[in-house]
Amino acid sequence: MIRRTVHQIQKMIKVENDLAAFQDVSIDGVSIDSRKIAPGNLFIPFKGEHSDGHRFVEDALKKGAAATLWQKDVPNPPANLPIIVVEDTLTALQELSRNYRNELDVKVVGITGSNGKTTVKDMTANLLSLKYKVQKTEGNYNNHIGMPLTILSLYEDTDIAVLEMGMSGRGEIEFLSKLARPDVAIITNIGESHLQDLGSREAIAAAKMEIIEGLKKNGLIIYLGDELLLSEGMSNYTGSAEIKTFGRLSTNDLYPVELETNQNGSTFKINGEETEFSLPVLGGHNVLNALSAMLAAQFFQIPFHEMNNGFAGLKLTNMRMELVEGKNGEKIINDAYNASPTSMKVAVDLVSNLPDYERKILVLGDMLELGEKENEFHFEMGKYINPEKVDYVFTFGRLGEEIAAGARSIFTAERVFSFTDKPALIERLKNCTNEETLVLVKASRGMKLEEVVNALIE
Ligand SMILES: CC(=O)N[C@H]1[C@@H](OP(=O)(O)OP(=O)(O)OC[C@H]2O[C@@H](n3ccc(=O)[nH]c3=O)[C@H](O)[C@@H]2O)O[C@H](CO)[C@@H](O)[C@@H]1O[C@H](C)C(=O)N[C@@H](C)C(=O)N[C@H](CCC(=O)N[C@@H](CCC[C@@H](N)C(=O)O)C(=O)O)C(=O)O
Ligand SMILES: Nc1ncnc2c1ncn2[C@@H]1O[C@H](COP(=O)(O)OP(=O)(O)OP(=O)(O)O)[C@@H](O)[C@H]1O
Numbered sequence: 001m002i003r004r005t006v007h008q009i010q011k012m013i014k015v016e017n018d019l020a021a022f023q024d025v026s027i028d029g030v031s032i033d034s035r036k037i038a039p040g041n042l043f044i045p046f047k048g049e050h051s052d053g054h055r056f057v058e059d060a061l062k063k064g065a066a067a068t069l070w071q072k073d074v075p076n077p078p079a080n081l082p083i084i085v086v087e088d089t090l091t092a093l094q095e096l097s098r099n100y101r102n103e104l105d106v107k108v109v110g111i112t113g114s115n116g117k118t119t120v121k122d123m124t125a126n127l128l129s130l131k132y133k134v135q136k137t138e139g140n141y142n143n144h145i146g147m148p149l150t151i152l153s154l155y156e157d158t159d160i161a162v163l164e165m166g167m168s169g170r171g172e173i174e175f176l177s178k179l180a181r182p183d184v185a186i187i188t189n190i191g192e193s194h195l196q197d198l199g200s201r202e203a204i205a206a207a208k209m210e211i212i213e214g215l216k217k218n219g220l221i222i223y224l225g226d227e228l229l230l231s232e233g234m235s236n237y238t239g240s241a242e243i244k245t246f247g248r249l250s251t252n253d254l255y256p257v258e259l260e261t262n263q264n265g266s267t268f269k270i271n272g273e274e275t276e277f278s279l280p281v282l283g284g285h286n287v288l289n290a291l292s293a294m295l296a297a298q299f300f301q302i303p304f305h306e307m308n309n310g311f312a313g314l315k316l317t318n319m320r321m322e323l324v325e326g327k328n329g330e331k332i333i334n335d336a337y338n339a340s341p342t343s344m345k346v347a348v349d350l351v352s353n354l355p356d357y358e359r360k361i362l363v364l365g366d367m368l369e370l371g372e373k374e375n376e377f378h379f380e381m382g383k384y385i386n387p388e389k390v391d392y393v394f395t396f397g398r399l400g401e402e403i404a405a406g407a408r409s410i411f412t413a414e415r416v417f418s419f420t421d422k423p424a425l426i427e428r429l430k431n432c433t434n435e436e437t438l439v440l441v442k443a444s445r446g447m448k449l450e451e452v453v454n455a456l457i458e
């Protein structure tokens with residue numbers, strides 16, 4: 001992580017006060033939360049929804065912070081302390097990370113897309129770790145605050161940084177890409193996430209393709225070639241970066257052959273290779289995610305035939321197709337981190353086609369931020385479920401009731417239950433499960449459906 005003196009920091013960001021007395025103070029890492037200060041940190045206070053981080057500056061210093069930023073418009077900065085006054089603490093965080101990134105000899109893989117960013121980030125980091133010292137976005141730190149923090153956590157000797165770039169509006173990916181200046185840019189897919197803000201899938205695709213704006217000239221663009229919005233958008237690309245596509249279609253640079261999925265994961269081969277790859281994570285969509293990671297690893301001279309070792313120990317960030325067991329012996333796929341129609345259909349397909357379960361139950365909640373067609377998306381989701389492959393449908397939330405309505409148009413009524421009260425759903429669900437049952441739990445982050453999973457486990 002970043003290690004610089006106050007003297008050096010003064011050259012990296014615009015400072016508004018005299019720091020002569022603190023020139024040799026050395027910072028080691030950055031924190032935005034005084035409750036998580038590590039010795040030597042630079043504390044960066046933000047004004048938040050509930051409180052102003054400036055209230056915790058002295059506490060942060062007492063807890064071992066070496067120095068702290070202070071936003072100029074906040075009155076009464078404590079005197080005679082290593083306090084660096086700046087115009088705006090968020091801008092200062094971003095500029096510090098931009099300049100730190102440019103001082104490092106690190107290569108960067110930037111990942112965006114509607115679904116799969118975190119998964120592809122984990123896969124790519126695993127493959128690159130076969131040969132390089134790699135750091136990656138932790139958790140979901142992928143926005144205008146999280147990504148700069150990730151960059152500032154990089155060590156001087158890190159070879160490759162794998163950075164997740166998230167967005168919910170136009171211009172956000174361009175900002176992140178120009179800050180991180182990736183060598184490789186991956187666009188996982190175009191779904192419906194953030195339709196509310198962007199208005200159309202075309203606009204979502206355009207927003208994701210902003211990742212090219214900061215891409216190095218001799219870099220590589222990797223995208224889902226099956227997605228027409230991307231292949232059309234990329235047909236206008238006139239830059240000098242290389243382009244590689246992945247997908248199910250054989251028109252892609254990389255595509256799976258002999259793909260088999262089961263309850264332990266998937267096995268597959270790729271065009272032009274004899275190696276059989278084994279992916280220990282559920283879902284055919286994760287094979288596509290793996291292909292994009294493989295193209296990134298190939299760019300850094302890791303041969304395809306060595307990549308199985310990178311998949312072997314793969315553990316995805318939690319709540320992404322996470323298989324756990326409940327108290328009744330039921331298997332639960334905890335896919336509760338987030339949901340959009342594309343990702344929910346992929347999860348329903350997986351459960352519908354997994355063999356060896358006597359009973360399959362879907363627990364589906366609201367998919368948020370879908371805009372004015374949200375009811376239609378949910379009703380269609382309900383109609384998408386196959387009553388010959390799924391036994392019961394439980395829904396949670398206001399929009400979940402639309403899923404139930406859609407399901408009831410093809411299921412008999414006693415197989416569809418809709419709830420707006422989580423304890424009631426849990427109670428009913430517990431009476432439906434045993435060791436031969438498979439349960440899928442999935443909804444948008446805001447629904448916190450992991451609480452259902454936790455209730456089944458505890
Ligand atoms: C700045 C910050 O830390 N915000 C987090 C904080 O928010 P809140 O406003 O509630 O803070 P408070 O008012 O409580 O406190 C103000 C500050 O004071 C600090 N502090 C407080 C108490 C104390 O004793 N000591 C202190 O120092 C405190 O740390 C504050 O800095 O808490 C919320 C709840 O935990 C957090 O959610 C909030 O985090 C914000 C949202 C954030 O952006 N955090 C980033 C680090 C991050 O990357 N978070 C990711 C999620 C990113 C995300 O949503 N990505 C989207 C796509 C991008 C959309 C983009 N348009 C956007 O706006 O995000 C996606 O779909 O993936 C994560 O947490 O996983
Ligand atoms: N290629 C894909 N196609 C469809 N759904 C996917 C794909 N990859 C992952 N998913 C699903 O999308 C959800 C989120 O996965 P992941 O966290 O990897 O994506 P993300 O883009 O980081 O999500 P978010 O933007 O919500 O943080 C999970 O339910 C996962 O199963």
Ligand SMILES: C[C@@H](N)C(=O)N[C@H](C)C(=O)O
Pocket residue numbers: 167168338339367368369444445446447
């Ligand atoms: C935080 C935002 N980017 C997001 O993921 N929204 C989903 C839909 C949610 O919060 O549920």
